[in-house]
Amino acid sequence: MKSTKTVWAPKMLAIVLAAMLILPGCGGKSGDSADIVVIGAGGAGMTAAIEAQSLGAKVILLEKMPMVGGNTVRAEGGLNAAGTEYQKAQGIEDSPELHFEDTMKGGKNLNNPDLVKVLTENAKDSVEFLKENGAELSEVGKAGGASVPRIHRPEGGEAAGNFIVVALKKKLEELQIDVRLQHEVTEILTDKDGKVSGVKGTDKDGKTFSIDAKAVILTTGGFGANLDMVVKYKPELQGFTTTNAPGAQGSGIGLAQALGAKLVDMEQIQIHPTTIPGEGVLITEGVRGDGAILVNQEGARFTNELLTRDVVSQNILAQKDGIAYLIFNDELRQNLGATETYFEMGLVEEGQTVAELASKIGVDAAALEQSVKRYADMKNKGADEDFQRDDMRLDFTKGNYYAIKVTPGIHHTMGGVAINTQTEVLNESGAVIPNLYAAGEVTGGVHGANRLGGNALADIVTFGRIAAQEAVKALN
Numbered sequence: 001m002k003s004t005k006t007v008w009a010p011k012m013l014a015i016v017l018a019a020m021l022i023l024p025g026c027g028g029k030s031g032d033s034a035d036i037v038v039i040g041a042g043g044a045g046m047t048a049a050i051e052a053q054s055l056g057a058k059v060i061l062l063e064k065m066p067m068v069g070g071n072t073v074r075a076e077g078g079l080n081a082a083g084t085e086y087q088k089a090q091g092i093e094d095s096p097e098l099h100f101e102d103t104m105k106g107g108k109n110l111n112n113p114d115l116v117k118v119l120t121e122n123a124k125d126s127v128e129f130l131k132e133n134g135a136e137l138s139e140v141g142k143a144g145g146a147s148v149p150r151i152h153r154p155e156g157g158e159a160a161g162n163f164i165v166v167a168l169k170k171k172l173e174e175l176q177i178d179v180r181l182q183h184e185v186t187e188i189l190t191d192k193d194g195k196v197s198g199v200k201g202t203d204k205d206g207k208t209f210s211i212d213a214k215a216v217i218l219t220t221g222g223f224g225a226n227l228d229m230v231v232k233y234k235p236e237l238q239g240f241t242t243t244n245a246p247g248a249q250g251s252g253i254g255l256a257q258a259l260g261a262k263l264v265d266m267e268q269i270q271i272h273p274t275t276i277p278g279e280g281v282l283i284t285e286g287v288r289g290d291g292a293i294l295v296n297q298e299g300a301r302f303t304n305e306l307l308t309r310d311v312v313s314q315n316i317l318a319q320k321d322g323i324a325y326l327i328f329n330d331e332l333r334q335n336l337g338a339t340e341t342y343f344e345m346g347l348v349e350e351g352q353t354v355a356e357l358a359s360k361i362g363v364d365a366a367a368l369e370q371s372v373k374r375y376a377d378m379k380n381k382g383a384d385e386d387f388q389r390d391d392m393r394l395d396f397t398k399g400n401y402y403a404i405k406v407t408p409g410i411h412h413t414m415g416g417v418a419i420n421t422q423t424e425v426l427n428e429s430g431a432v433i434p435n436l437y438a439a440g441e442v443t444g445g446v447h448g449a450n451r452l453g454g455n456a457l458a459d460i461v462t463f464g465r466i467a468a469q470e471a472v473k474a475l476n
Contacts, residue, residue, distance in 0.1 A: 042070025107448020
């Protein structure tokens with residue numbers, strides 16, 4: 001059985017600490033008020049707060065952890081968007097319609113198509129929003145489940161999540177948004193007519209606070225770090241590690257449930273195919289997308305590496321011990337800056353030749369050499385005759401050669417609070433809960449049975465902005 005603990009490797013800890021935000025003057029007392037209270041300072045919450053305050057609202061952003069960023073800090077790959085200036089510059093033909101089709105197919109058509117349409121039609125504007133706020137995602141790659149390259153990331157392939165968090169943190173400071181860390185909301189308040197009217201909770205000293213608000217935006221993330229809750233909805237995940245930040249406990253789902261909110265797709269929990277066994281450290285989708293192949297402990301390739309996460313995960317779990325190795329060379333290392341983190345963390349084995357690499361990872365050298373040679377031959381022929389991979393970037397003719405040992409781990413919870421296309425939270429009967437909005441992983445319906453890599457960052461920025469815009473409209 002896999003360990004349920006999350007180990008903080010030194011480099012990963014450094015990344016998280018780099019994204020910490022301790023703002024001077026962030027306090028709060030009972031009786032405060034704001035136009036909008038945003039609960040949760042991950043990517044969706046930071047986006048919503050920036051958008052709302054830029055539109056003239058007085059915003060208070062609350063975060064229960066001692067830092068901003070949430071799970072967004074750990075996002076590695078990038079943001080899916082179709083029809084961007086960056087795609088056009090590279091001659092990539094894409095459209096929101098194709099992005100929609102890929103997303104619905106990836107989610108096994110369990111997705112709410114209305115929400116998916118909003119996501120795919122507005123994602124390119126999310127790329128522009130990030131650019132305007134200091135986080136330009138100018139490089140375009142390909143992720144699993146995408147028909148064409150559309151995952152946008154920082155130049156040089158740096159991990160996108162931390163890059164975005166650092167930029168949005170700076171914008172929060174520039175706009176002097178009232179950010180209150182270690183403030184945990186325990187209840188969303190309503191008036192006598194059932195309309196949301198504020199929040200109450202406790203601060204780091206255990207003191208109670210309350211804030212009156214005309215609207216509340218729920219951006220508390222999912223429940224991927226709450227292993228009891230994960231197993232409640234999907235018992236077969238007992239014992240898996242998680243890639244999630246500690247704050248991803250599902251608290252916002254409970255807050256919304258207390259008001260009668262409807263939940264959707266709660267049993268849809270994604271495991272990511274490439275995490276470090278026993279540690280829950282995520283290896284970005286970009287490693288496979290930029291050309292790495294997967295082999296098992298016998299040195300044999302066993303899957304199309306660019307299939308959706310659920311399929312690749314199941315294919316890895318079908319191998320001996322549920323273990324696989326990502327195999328790549330210097331060409332990928334030089335083109336994908338995110339890999340340097342894994343070298344610094346000591347997660348990569350290397351060899352000057354394929355045979356030397358095989359000896360480092362305990363795999364039969366002849367078998368691994370044969371797998372790499374066959375892949376290189378097929379790449380040169382222009383067709384993957386074994387697994388029909390349609391994007392073969394590496395020919396593996398030059399070293400050095402590298403391997404990262406991986407196994408699937410709990411990564412994303414697709415289920416959550418039901419919302420409409422205006423991000424208004426819905427109750428069990430489908431009616432709007434007045435003045436309550438939600439965005440990001442706390443919501444359900446966007447990703448269906450399986451989230452495509454790159455759609456989470458698109459989700460949090462796109463719907464975070466819409467939640468802010470709708471909440472501000474309702475103020476007038």
